[in-house]
Amino acid sequence: xxxxxxxxxxxxxxxxxxxxxxxxxxxxxxxxxxxxxxxxxxxxxxxxxxxxxxxxxxxxxxxxxxxxxxxxxxxxxxxxxxxxxxxxxxxxxxxxxxxxxxxxxxxxx
Amino acid sequence: xxxxxxxxxxxxxxxxxxxxxxxxxxxxxxxxxxxxxxxxxxxxxxxxxxxxxxxxxxxxxxxxxxxxxxxxxxxxxxxxxxxxxxxxxxxxxxxxxxxxxxxxxxxxxxxxxxxxxxxxxxxxxxxxxxxxxxxxxxxxxxxxxxxxxxxxxxxxxxxxxxxxxxxxxxxxxxxxxxxxxxxxxxxxxx
Numbered sequence: 001x002x003x004x005x006x007x008x009x010x011x012x013x014x015x016x017x018x019x020x021x022x023x024x025x026x027x028x029x030x031x032x033x034x035x036x037x038x039x040x041x042x043x044x045x046x047x048x049x050x051x052x053x054x055x056x057x058x059x060x061x062x063x064x065x066x067x068x069x070x071x072x073x074x075x076x077x078x079x080x081x082x083x084x085x086x087x088x089x090x091x092x093x094x095x096x097x098x099x100x101x102x103x104x105x106x107x108x109x
Numbered sequence: 110x111x112x113x114x115x116x117x118x119x120x121x122x123x124x125x126x127x128x129x130x131x132x133x134x135x136x137x138x139x140x141x142x143x144x145x146x147x148x149x150x151x152x153x154x155x156x157x158x159x160x161x162x163x164x165x166x167x168x169x170x171x172x173x174x175x176x177x178x179x180x181x182x183x184x185x186x187x188x189x190x191x192x193x194x195x196x197x198x199x200x201x202x203x204x205x206x207x208x209x210x211x212x213x214x215x216x217x218x219x220x221x222x223x224x225x226x227x228x229x230x231x232x233x234x235x236x237x238x239x240x241x242x243x244x245x246x247x248x249x250x251x252x253x254x255x256x257x258x259x260x261x262x263x264x265x266x267x268x269x270x271x272x273x274x275x276x277x278x279x280x281x282x283x284x285x286x287x288x289x290x291x292x293x294x295x296x297x298x299x
Contacts, residue, residue, distance in 0.1 A: 008179050009251075010163055014236050017253050060253035062178035 004056060007080045008064035021055035024067040025087060025106070049073055051096055051103045053088060056080075069096060113188070116217035116278035124289030126223030126230055130282060131270070134218045135191030137184040139198065141207025143176075151201035155194055156184055166249035166262045175249045175262065183260075183272070188213055217278035219271040219285060226289075227269040228298040231261055233288040239298065255284050 002015040011017075023045045029037040046052075052072045057065045067085065069078040069092050078099065079092040088108060096103055103109065117130040141148050143160065152160045156174050158167040160182065166175040173185040186194050191211045198209040221227040225241075232239040235252045244250065244263070251260040257280060259273040273281045 011250070013252070016236055060258045061251045062181075064178060 002070070002075050002077070004068055004077060005080055006058040006061060006064065007066050007082060009058065009062035011058070011061055013061065017058065017060045019057045019059040021057055021065065024053040024055045024083075025085075025108075046106060048105060051078075051100055051105050053105060053108075055083065071100070113214065116275045117282055120282060122282070122286045122289070124230075124286060125291050125294050126221050126226045126289045128282065128285045128289060129220050129222075130278070131218040131220050133188035134213065134216070135186040135188040135194070136211070136213045136216050136218075136272075137186060137191060137195050137198065137209055138177075138212045139182045139184055139207065139209045140180050141202065141205060143180060143182065145205060145207075147205055148202060148207060151198055152182060152184065154201065155198060156186065161249070164249060165247055168247075168264060173264075175260065177249075177251065177260070215275055216272055217275045217281065219273075219281065221269040221271070221285065221289075222267065224267045225298045226294065227263075227267060229295055230285060230288045231269055231271075232297065233295075234284055235259075235261065237261070241298070254281060257281060 003012060004015065004018055005012040026041065029041040050071055050073055052070060054068050055065060056068050065083040066080050067083050068080045069088055070076060078096045081089050081092055113133060115130060115132045119132045120130045122128040149160050152174055156172040157169045158174055161167040161174055161176045163176055166173055171187055175183040177183050191213045195209050195211045202209065221230055228239040231237065234254050237250055237252050238244060246263040246265055249260060249262045251258065254273060257273055257277045259271055259281065261269060261271050263269055271281065
């Protein structure tokens, strides 16, 4: 069971109180982009074994979106942080580096 | 105007705890910048209590203010005054980026009483640690009650209040009734 702490309301709860929202830090390609970019924005999601960044919504709680960094193998959660970011905060990256040296995810490492 | 009735019209049930639908309860949703001085002042003037901290509920005799989310309070007031108080809030918050809406008829409130066993009824239905050290009077928790969203708080030890959407009031009542069926005590918290 995945246990997440919502950074918006501070509640730590198991995953049934939350709703997953797919990959985090997806860069949007909208009007004006070419077909390849739009296709990649819509469909090309990563599905890593190990470190992953996801969006979650505290659906049965405060209702806010946030981002979570976790391991898809062990369900270990490295940390949760504000959804109003374009990349994982340094302290989250440091925590992951301490536990999974040499990790990388998309353009982040 | 037609006569207002609450979702289950004050239905009650006697299990190993007593379950009662609270009847008409005034509720105002207030959204805005909860840290703004103007908003805090308006809430205090209306409800007579200091606005609660994150995850808490502030209670007075006939009113309460619950922290719902980083930008939302739920004000509980006497039903008959809800419209008037809502208008007062609007006036007090003129010019602020805030919204006050009377949601009294969109919610249902339940009250469980019967000592420590009320913790057990909630523990059967919600993924929340109900031990006394983890949850007690003054705290406010929005969570999942079986398949529906709900919020719980304890006005005092041995009493639990639950608020959920009116449309699922019957479902919530049946859940609570079932969880409090005599003979189904687990005795975790007694």
